[in-house]
Amino acid sequence: MGKNLIELKNLTKSYNGVTAVDSINMTIREKEFVTLLGPSGCGKTTTLRMIGGFEDPDDGEILFEGRLLNNDPPYKRNINTVFQRYALFPHLNVFENVAFGLRIKKKSNEEIRLKVEKMLKMVDLEGFDKRNVDSLSGGQQQRVAIARALVNEPKLLLLDEPLGALDLKLRKEMQLELLDMQRSVGITFIYVTHDQEEALTMSDTIVVMNKGIIQQIGTPQDIYNEPVNRFVADFIGESNIIEANMIEDFRVHFDGSDFDCIDKGFRPDEPVDVVIRPEDIYLHSNPADGKIQGTVVSVVFKGVHYEMLIDDGNREYMVHNTTMFPVGSSVGMNVMPADIQVMKRKEEEPCEEE
Ligand code: ADP
Ligand code: MG
Numbered sequence: 001m002g003k004n005l006i007e008l009k010n011l012t013k014s015y016n017g018v019t020a021v022d023s024i025n026m027t028i029r030e031k032e033f034v035t036l037l038g039p040s041g042c043g044k045t046t047t048l049r050m051i052g053g054f055e056d057p058d059d060g061e062i063l064f065e066g067r068l069l070n071n072d073p074p075y076k077r078n079i080n081t082v083f084q085r086y087a088l089f090p091h092l093n094v095f096e097n098v099a100f101g102l103r104i105k106k107k108s109n110e111e112i113r114l115k116v117e118k119m120l121k122m123v124d125l126e127g128f129d130k131r132n133v134d135s136l137s138g139g140q141q142q143r144v145a146i147a148r149a150l151v152n153e154p155k156l157l158l159l160d161e162p163l164g165a166l167d168l169k170l171r172k173e174m175q176l177e178l179l180d181m182q183r184s185v186g187i188t189f190i191y192v193t194h195d196q197e198e199a200l201t202m203s204d205t206i207v208v209m210n211k212g213i214i215q216q217i218g219t220p221q222d223i224y225n226e227p228v229n230r231f232v233a234d235f236i237g238e239s240n241i242i243e244a245n246m247i248e249d250f251r252v253h254f255d256g257s258d259f260d261c262i263d264k265g266f267r268p269d270e271p272v273d274v275v276i277r278p279e280d281i282y283l284h285s286n287p288a289d290g291k292i293q294g295t296v297v298s299v300v301f302k303g304v305h306y307e308m309l310i311d312d313g314n315r316e317y318m319v320h321n322t323t324m325f326p327v328g329s330s331v332g333m334n335v336m337p338a339d340i341q342v343m344k345r346k347e348e349e350p351c352e353e354e
Pocket of ligand 2: 044045046
């Protein structure tokens with residue numbers, strides 16, 4: 001990935017006194033695939049619309065290659081947008097839908113033909129040029145929308161839940177196709193979704209937002225393995241989130257035992273939250289082999305693994321394991337120090353269910 005393409009500085013937007021986007025800061029590099037992830041209403045679309053020029057910020061700056069963009073109208077920005085609803089032109093065929101931006105720019109017929117054909121090939125719609133857009137499936141229509149945006153060769157493509165209207169199987173296919181396209185044309189994507197799995201699959205960088213505030217920016221691995229707070233941990237995947245106390249550096253106390261961990265820098269006895277992923281809990285059929293003892297209270301087969309709830313008298317731990325321990329059995333549980341993620345406790349944590 002290359003140099004900085006776009007910078008947001010203290011970008012802020014309110015509607016009728018309600019803050020939709022609250023002084024956000026981020027830097028996006030050339031060719032980066034960045035995903036804004038968060039529950040509905042957290043400010044993703046508003047952020048995208050400000051970058052695209054469809055909404056004026058109340059405060060803050062948008063820099064594009066170091067130049068202030070705030071006052072440029074959308075058509076002057078080297079940016080295209082793909083919306084959730086494809087917004088194709090129903091009276092134009094596939095070819096003319098894709099050609100639209102080039103016709104506006106008064107390109108020659110020959111150049112238009114070459115570029116549109118190349119794009120249709122890229123989105124796997126070769127030979128569809130004469131088709132009426134109404135005769136296409138949802139996935140094909142969305143590919144036309146993407147081709148129509150890419151043909152303008154924008155430096156930056158904004159995508160607002162572009163696969164949201166598709167069914168699960170098609171969405172999975174399109175995720176991979178989009179990723180392929182992004183890699184092969186080498187343009188920067190800012191992608192909006194409320195689906196954490198989609199974000200983890202596709203992104204170089206994930207920006208987790210809640211209530212207009214950025215909670216964490218990081219790689220999918222960072223966000224998954226080292227969530228900075230309870231909101232991120234909860235939103236990004238199934239987790240055991242446990243109230244604990246940090247005894248000293250590298251030592252944390254919960255459920256009646258002290259555990260070695262790899263975190264430091266907390267006050268002695270500071271209240272913290274601990275995250276343990278369900279797949280990071282090891283089960284032993286002999287309870288004495290585990291640091292924590294519990295009883296299996298439910299088992300669900302999930303295809304690759306079993307999901308079990310195990311009650312240790314303090315809480316129910318969610319555990320994923322390829323071996324099934326039947327309901328009622330006593331088991332021991334262990335966790336490796338590196339799999340105990342200690343987070344700062346914030347009492348007024350914004351923790352809103354969708
Ligand atoms: P997201 O895309 O993450 O679901 P939005 O950016 O659409 O969130 O919305 C953020 C907040 O701003 C929400 O509370 C929403 O109701 C509010 N909002 C968005 N657009 C408008 C608007 N045009 N007028 C009034 N409120 C709006
Ligand atoms: Mg939205």
